[in-house]
Amino acid sequence: MAEQQEQAAPDAVLTRIGQVVMLHHGGDREEARSRLLTLWAEIGEDGDPLHRCTLAHYLADTQDDPEDELAWDLRALSAAEEEAAGGAPPGVRGFLPSLHLNLAADYVKLGRDEAARSHLRRARETAGALARDGYGEGVRAAIGRLESRLGE
Numbered sequence: 001m002a003e004q005q006e007q008a009a010p011d012a013v014l015t016r017i018g019q020v021v022m023l024h025h026g027g028d029r030e031e032a033r034s035r036l037l038t039l040w041a042e043i044g045e046d047g048d049p050l051h052r053c054t055l056a057h058y059l060a061d062t063q064d065d066p067e068d069e070l071a072w073d074l075r076a077l078s079a080a081e082e083e084a085a086g087g088a089p090p091g092v093r094g095f096l097p098s099l100h101l102n103l104a105a106d107y108v109k110l111g112r113d114e115a116a117r118s119h120l121r122r123a124r125e126t127a128g129a130l131a132r133d134g135y136g137e138g139v140r141a142a143i144g145r146l147e148s149r150l151g152e
Helices: 002-025 029-043 049-061 066-085 090-109 113-129 134-150
Strands: none
Touching: 002 029, 002 049, 029 049, 049 066, 049 090, 066 090, 090 113, 090 134, 113 134
């Protein structure tokens, strides 16, 4: 029974994150940011890397200041890399192209084109881990659009 509860806990956190993301997509950005920050405080800087990655990724989307968005996207990438280094399932590698793409877009907003190009290259290099599905094709297309925008 305790083992089942341990296995359910990660799903419970991801479910809570998903519920807040729906709130954000419904248009309540401030409330979503507040709830995600509450979850971040519960999980902590040393919490499960997958949870930190997911939370930081969505927290970035709720930021008004591009510097704050960048900081959260950097946290998401750091947690994903930690998860991948720890022998995470192969699916974690599928997050990396999107995370690098987000960072490239952040750097473009901040006028830091060289940093943007660096993360865009990393997004392209890791895109092989993406499945041939709607998500994967969407990330590949977004990489291509940003490459065009930057003249790559």
